[in-house]
Amino acid sequence: MSAKHDPSRQPGDPETTGHEWDGIREFNNPLPAWWLWIFYATIVWALIYTILYPAWPMLTRATPGVLGYSTRAAVAAEIERFERTNEPWFQRLVDTELAEIEADPDLNRFARSAGAAVFRAHCSQCHGAGAAGVQASGFPNLRDDDWLWGGTIEEIHLTITHGIRNETDPDARWSQMPAFGELLEREEIESLVQYVRRISAQPHDAALAEAGAELFLENCASCHGEDGEGNQALGAPTLNDAIWLYGGSEEAIRHTITYSRWGVMPAFAARLREAEIRAVAAYVHQLGGGQ
Amino acid sequence: MTAPDTHPPRLYAPREPVFPRRVKGSFRTMKWGLMAAMLAIYYVTPWLRWDRGPVLPDQAVLVDLANRRFYFFMIEIWPHEFYFVAGLLIMAGLGLFLFTSALGRVWCGYACPQTVWTDLFITVERWIEGDRNARVRLWNQGWDARKARLRLTKWAVWLLIALATGGAWVFYFADAPTLMRELVTLQAHPVAYTTVAILTATTFFFGGFAREQICIYACPWPRIQAAMMDEDTITIGYRDWRGEPRGKHRKAEGAERLGDCIDCGACVAVCPMGIDIRNGQQLACITCGLCIDACNEVMDKIGKPRDLIGYLALSDEAAERAGKPPKSVWKHVFRPRTILYTVLWAGVGIGLVVALFLRSDLDLTISPIRNPLYVTLSDGSIRNDYDLRIRNMNNSERTFFVTLERNPSLTLTLEGRQGQLVTVAPDAMLIQRIYVTAAAGTPAARAERTPLRIWASDVASRTRVSVDTVFNGRPQ
Numbered sequence: 001m002s003a004k005h006d007p008s009r010q011p012g013d014p015e016t017t018g019h020e021w022d023g024i025r026e027f028n029n030p031l032p033a034w035w036l037w038i039f040y041a042t043i044v045w046a047l048i049y050t051i052l053y054p055a056w057p058m059l060t061r062a063t064p065g066v067l068g069y070s071t072r073a074a075v076a077a078e079i080e081r082f083e084r085t086n087e088p089w090f091q092r093l094v095d096t097e098l099a100e101i102e103a104d105p106d107l108n109r110f111a112r113s114a115g116a117a118v119f120r121a122h123c124s125q126c127h128g129a130g131a132a133g134v135q136a137s138g139f140p141n142l143r144d145d146d147w148l149w150g151g152t153i154e155e156i157h158l159t160i161t162h163g164i165r166n167e168t169d170p171d172a173r174w175s176q177m178p179a180f181g182e183l184l185e186r187e188e189i190e191s192l193v194q195y196v197r198r199i200s201a202q203p204h205d206a207a208l209a210e211a212g213a214e215l216f217l218e219n220c221a222s223c224h225g226e227d228g229e230g231n232q233a234l235g236a237p238t239l240n241d242a243i244w245l246y247g248g249s250e251e252a253i254r255h256t257i258t259y260s261r262w263g264v265m266p267a268f269a270a271r272l273r274e275a276e277i278r279a280v281a282a283y284v285h286q287l288g289g290g291q
Numbered sequence: 292m293t294a295p296d297t298h299p300p301r302l303y304a305p306r307e308p309v310f311p312r313r314v315k316g317s318f319r320t321m322k323w324g325l326m327a328a329m330l331a332i333y334y335v336t337p338w339l340r341w342d343r344g345p346v347l348p349d350q351a352v353l354v355d356l357a358n359r360r361f362y363f364f365m366i367e368i369w370p371h372e373f374y375f376v377a378g379l380l381i382m383a384g385l386g387l388f389l390f391t392s393a394l395g396r397v398w399c400g401y402a403c404p405q406t407v408w409t410d411l412f413i414t415v416e417r418w419i420e421g422d423r424n425a426r427v428r429l430w431n432q433g434w435d436a437r438k439a440r441l442r443l444t445k446w447a448v449w450l451l452i453a454l455a456t457g458g459a460w461v462f463y464f465a466d467a468p469t470l471m472r473e474l475v476t477l478q479a480h481p482v483a484y485t486t487v488a489i490l491t492a493t494t495f496f497f498g499g500f501a502r503e504q505i506c507i508y509a510c511p512w513p514r515i516q517a518a519m520m521d522e523d524t525i526t527i528g529y530r531d532w533r534g535e536p537r538g539k540h541r542k543a544e545g546a547e548r549l550g551d552c553i554d555c556g557a558c559v560a561v562c563p564m565g566i567d568i569r570n571g572q573q574l575a576c577i578t579c580g581l582c583i584d585a586c587n588e589v590m591d592k593i594g595k596p597r598d599l600i601g602y603l604a605l606s607d608e609a610a611e612r613a614g615k616p617p618k619s620v621w622k623h624v625f626r627p628r629t630i631l632y633t634v635l636w637a638g639v640g641i642g643l644v645v646a647l648f649l650r651s652d653l654d655l656t657i658s659p660i661r662n663p664l665y666v667t668l669s670d671g672s673i674r675n676d677y678d679l680r681i682r683n684m685n686n687s688e689r690t691f692f693v694t695l696e697r698n699p700s701l702t703l704t705l706e707g708r709q710g711q712l713v714t715v716a717p718d719a720m721l722i723q724r725i726y727v728t729a730a731a732g733t734p735a736a737r738a739e740r741t742p743l744r745i746w747a748s749d750v751a752s753r754t755r756v757s758v759d760t761v762f763n764g765r766p767q
Binding site (some may be wrong): 028030032033034035036102108128129130132140143144145146175201238241242243286288289 | 301302303304305306436504528660661662663666667668670671674676706707724726731
């Protein structure tokens with residue numbers, strides 16, 4: 001039944017679709033035609049889009065699109081743009097004396113940001129994302145005020161460049177603690193353990209520690225110092241403080257004396273640019289413990 | 292279901308062009324005034340200057356996206372104070388609810404940019420192509436030189452208005468005189484040109500061609516408004532109890548039974564939405580008031596009382612039919628719903644004003660470094676690291692003294708600085724790494740958590756603010 005033949009329709013009533021269910025009639029409020037045309041336009045747009053951009057999945061890859069756009073290339077271009085922007089800053093880092101970097105607020109801000117990025121990519125695997133180290137594995141905490149090989153920015157830079165006990169770099173700093181398990185008796189090692197506990201102000205067996213004092217002077221003081229104050233030239237840790245590289249418990253100290261330790265850090269001279277090494281040195285130097 | 296369709300109804304209908312006739316009257320006059328005022332506010336605002344000293348921009352109203360600042364005369368909003376903008380938006384929403392429930396679609400009829408610009412474009416159309424009848428003729432005739440000339444002239448003027456509209460928009464986001472110079476000398480940023488181009492195109496199209504289609508099909512507000520309005524809402528309507536039965540032939544037999552409506556069609560001819568108000572309340576009516584002017588003009592001529600079409604409340608129909616006076620406007624307007632909207636609106640407003648006057652031009656926030664929670668130092672003391680953000684929301688450089696709230700266990704040091712003074716540039720935020728150390732064996736060093744308050748006080752003005760955080764110790 002066509003709407004205009006609808007007998008119940010009053011003048012002024014909207015047209016109906018002619019559908020009626022139990023006396024309920026459906027008004028016909030037609031959409032404007034332009035709405036339909038916009039719908040067709042979006043279909044055409046979608047087709048053009050799939051020709052211009054990567055779209056249709058094929059057997060091995062999607063159609064590349066005639067514009068040659070790829071998200072990978074877009075990211076690469078973006079990275080290149082940032083690298084170009086950063087280049088003058090990196091140059092400034094190389095041209096500035098290490099000790100002067102932190103005096104230049106703008107350069108220092110760049111160095112710390114760039115250094116933080118380098119640290120996350122290259123250093124955090126061992127030293128941790130927060131640079132707090134991992135005591136169980138002997139990876140040093142870089143935030144505290146105790147340094148094995150020196151905490152000035154120059155020495156940090158040297159350590160990063162050449163590494164520690166690193167056989168691939170002749171300039172790497174090197175030292176080796178003997179494994180005293182082959183040189184001393186068990187009781188002697190035990191008294192040394194107690195002596196080290198004493199000088200680090202931890203609970204200890206006073207008699208054994210007293211016996212260890214002499215042994216310490218004979219066997220350990222040449223590197224660790226007469227009072228256990230350590231020696232940064234040799235990378236010999238300070239023993240009379242609260243910071244422990246491998247742990248200050250009796251077991252950990254006993255293990256260290258008996259079997260020695262062998263912490264290695266790789267050289268980054270071949271992996272990073274000089275500017276990046278400087279940036280990360282400035283970052284580490286400003287983590288709270290720099291000297 | 293009745294018999295199957297033999298003539299399926301049309302599901303799509305072409306747009307019926309609307310040729311609103313010129314009209315004179317009090318609503319038209321008010322609309323001219325409102326149009327002039329609103330266009331002036333829109334175009335002139337970015338050019339107003341406001342002195343904020345040497346560092347800050349001197350544009351009175353500026354949305355500085357690049358530097359993340361919003362300036363409104365004496366008020367400067369930082370990103371962390373964005374709740375002011377949220378509050379203003381809530382007030383705008385509640386205000387719209389209030390006006391709609393009290394006075395119907397006054398926003399649509401008088402203030403909506405779509406209405407104002409369409410009105411302006413129709414005015415231009417009338418200047419160039421003539422009034423309704425001339426425009427209908429022009430529409431129906433074939434193309435000739437005159438029609439082409441009129442059409443091109445009209446489109447050119449529309450395009451200029453659209454360009455000015457799109458152009459004015461970008462001035463809210465950058466220093467207007469500088470950007471104007473750059474735009475003209477083709478040195479402005481591509482984003483500026485793109486924005487101007489898009490807004491020019493939408494203004495040209497929406498105001499010139501889409502017009503009422505935007506209100507009917509694109510805008511959600513007409514649909515939402517049905518929920519805001521009720522029988523007490525003052526809105527525009529046709530008093531059919533007075534007008535019906537309508538009839539043209541006043542001298543014909545039986546004319547004394549006719550109502551006041553002489554079916555002259557004036558109300559339809561002037562309607563920019565192309566509707567007949569006599570069909571009753573309808574979604575397409577934006578309540579622009581022009582049919583009131585048109586009808587009153589006719590009523591004056593035929594010596595009948597005015598306001599056959601006028602502002603009315605639907606709840607008055609029974610009283611008016613019975614010839615009694617309607618309830619007073621105030622009785623319609625003051626009802627629980629409008630009072631609630633007013634209270635909410637005013638509450639948000641008062642809250643914002645109080646917040647505005649109480650806010651300090653110094654703000655501190657703190658981010659504790661949680662990896663690691665604490666650092667053990669050589670002497671056994673425990674150190675926590677924090678990033679302190681100091682926001683100097685003043686247009687002069689200031690020096691702040693950073694201290695800890697008294698706690699005998701804790702000492703404070705600042706990365707890269709001797710002492711506890713920090714100088715922050717005008718209208719800037721500075722991130723300062725700070726270290727809080729608890730000496731070995733002190734309560735804070737041994738407790739898992741110790742509450743900590745950090746103060747920053749302006750050395751010159753003594754203004755000070757604090758921020759609370761915690762100190763993580765090493766439980767033994």
